[in-house]
Amino acid sequence: MNKARTNPLNTFAMHGALIFYTLIALFPVFVILINSFKTRKAIFKEPLALPDTESFSLIGYQTVLKQGDFFLYFQNSMIVTVASLFLILLFGAMAAYALSEYRFRGSKLLGLYLALGIMIPIRIGTVAILDLMVSTGLVNTLWALILVYTAQGLPLAVFILSEFMRQVSDDLKNAGRIDGLSEYTIFFRLVLPLVRPAMATVAVFNMIPIWNDLWFPLILAPTEATKTLTLGSQVFIGQFVTDWNAVLSALSFAILPVLALYVIFSRQLIRGITSGAVK
Amino acid sequence: MTRPRIRWHIPVFLAPAVVIYTAVMIFPLVNTLRLALFSKIDQERVFVGLDNFRTLFFDPIWSEQFWNALGNNFWFFLIHMLVQNPIGIVLAAILSHPRLRFSALYRSAIFVPTILSFVIVGFAWKLILSPIWGIAPSMLDAVGLKSLFAPWLGKEEYALTTLALISVWQFVGIPMMLIYAALLSIPDEVIEAGEVDGITGMAAFWKIKLPLILPSIGIISILTFVGNFNAFDLIYASQGALAGPDYSTDILGTFMYRTFFGFQLQLGDPHMGSAIASAMFAIILVGVCLYLYGVQSRMRRYQL
Known part of the structure; x- marks a missing residue:
């Protein structure tokens, strides 16, 4: 050498x-x-x-255990993150499939419309989102957060997934059509399993920002029953500023689950980020 | 002539994503821009045209806060561009060295801060920099620099820079990863051809690799720009909604939050909040357009 x-x-x-x-x-x-x-x-x-x-x-x-309901917060964060990821992946993959597989009038325009949201942060619309959630009665429910995060994650998900779906071989899909499979079966049985790595990438990209978000929990769901772990620790630490033992323990409580997940998934996560999804 | 039958599966596949995206993202975005043109007078919503923006830009009370937040935001962005991205590029360049051992371990460790929430990061650094606890002063003492210590987060002249550096500490993993991926995708033949011509080591980095990763640097810059101009969480978690001391760490995100929700005695004003959001939207839009037309279209992409 x-x-x-x-x-x-x-x-x-x-x-x-x-x-x-x-x-x-x-x-x-x-x-x-x-x-x-x-x-x-x-x-x-x-x-x-x-x-x-x-x-x-x-x-x-x-x-910490006596004063704060950290298990509830943890559960809320878990529900919001998992549900949002599920919806992003399902709906994102469906839309990506329609855009990459079929030719129809306006498909280019629709793709562009969905891509708008990649660069524009959803926070800009917060004032009207709160209005919307109040008028639909979803404010202070976990659904408000799930819907917002789903909307936020969809543009990038559609973009990445449709890039990958273009690479799925046409012969395979046509073979399915000749065998009389419906378009839905082709999508769920043939195409989805093949783009699993891309789905992992999308999940990884969305997971951390959703879990760590403070803005929307603070604005859309600040009640005790719907606090996420991030908001819960923020409020708790604010109240116990002078109790250093409690503050340090609360911080550790918030760090440890994320750190544990990271140690388990870091390979997947780093592979996801470096797989060239952002081109 | 028979009309082609409607392929129902296409709208079925598209509907959920399009409906949620339109209802929860695009519609509120447009609605926010519209709300900025109204005001509440005597409990009634009245159309006031661009009055809110006139207040925001020219009314002494508002404009002072707005320009302060905008200026701080640009400083915040500048520090990220000057510190975060170069450090990220250097780390990636070292990590991508073909014969480096333990590189996966380093990568994972350096990425740890990025997975932590702003709340953890904000408070952890607040404690470490706190003069009461004294970790920072005693560490500076160990290297003989104790005189340099100041309660950085509590001083107007340092607080914003300190927070920006904390944010850099948190997010340096992202440029590192993206540049790392870009460096790995450079084919060995290109590097080897350079070696044959006598270009190795640092020269190879400056003359061969850097030009090839410029598109990735462009993407990182625009991601940093968008991220910084809707930043909020770190400042709120460590300095509160008032972005103290004396608004010296106020950026557009915290300013919008205060205006929209109110604080202390001031009532929240959704219409002024929308006006600030519209200003943020315009800034981000200008930035993205500059990037798309000014930078990306002129950037030479090399076929590898």
């Missing part, structure tokens, strides 16, 4: 730079997590020390 590529000094410098940045990226998370397991005294005396037998304490977590 070329010498310039394998120079040990270069390798050393590269690892040095990456380790340095990795530390910057992980340090705040690490500090929050270790301190959430310590007594108040230890938090202030030695903030960077790991908890030991003397400084270990779960008092913060006890406060």
Whole structure:
């Protein structure tokens, strides 16, 4: 191989730079997590020390569990995220199939119309969305959030999925038609399984922003029964600003499920992002 | 002549997406633009034309806040362009090195902040930078720079820059990933042809790879622009709706939220809120159009 590529000094410098940045990226998370397991005294005396037998304490977590309904918040976030993703994938794939498979008058225009929403953030329309949700009685229900996130995710989903569906072989679909399958069966049985990787990409793109959104839960569903985890921790931390144990534990509570999911799915997620979906 | 039969499955496939998208996104968007032309006078909705915009741009009380938020927003965007994207490109360039070990591990670790919510990020940094807890000052002390410490989030002159850097810390993973993907898609033959001509190392990056990833850099820039001009969550989570200290971290998102919902004694005003939203819409539209016509169409795409 070329010498310039394998120079040990270069390798050393590269690892040095990456380790340095990795530390910057992980340090705040690490500090929050270790301190959430310590007594108040230890938090202030030695903030960077790991908890030991003397400084270990779960008092913060006890406060959090007593005061905030974090399981309900978690459940709400879960329902909203899963339902939105399901609707985005189902409706997005159906529309993408219609646009990529059939030729009909206005199909180009319709594709353009659906693509508008990729660049325009849905937040701009918040004032009227709230009006709409109030007049349909959906305000303060999880449905309001699910509908908004579905609308927000559809444009990119249709765009990505129709790119992929163009690559599905026509012979396969025509073979299905000759066998007398209906268009619906062809779509659900033949085409959908083939674009599964693209669906994973779309899901990954939408999952994080939906789970982490603060704006719409704050405006459309701020009641106790419909709070999402993001909004719940925001409100909780706001109330317990001076109780450092509780704040640190609440933060850890919000970090841990996401971190656990990330560790499980990080391969899928990174493959999704780097698969060249954004061209 | 027989009319071709209607292919019912096409509208069936299209209907759900088109209906939800139109009802929840396009219709409210248009409606918001329309609401900006009305005002509430004596409990009645009255058409006032462009009066709200006149108030927003020229009324001293409003315009001061608006231009402040707009200026802050541009500064916020500038920091992202100058810090986030170059760091992302450098990290991606290192990661895409063919013989680097542990690159998957580094990638996953550096992407961690991006998956966290603004609430976590905002509060975590608030605690770390807090003078009460003292992690930041004692760490600066360790490298002999304690005199540099200031309560950055509490000082008017530093707060916005600090928040922008926190946001950079959070989102650097996205440009990193996109550039990384673009770098991987450069065929080896191109790089090897350069090597034969004696272009290696840094020169190969500047002369061969960078021109080839320019389209991706363009996409990242426009994504950053749109993302920054409807940002809200981080500022709200760490500084509250008042975007303190003394509105020094106010951006268009927080300004619209305050106007629309009201705060303290001021009542919410959906019509002025819509006017601000329309201004944001116009800014984003101009940015996207500039990108599409000015940058993307002139950019040379190389057939690889």
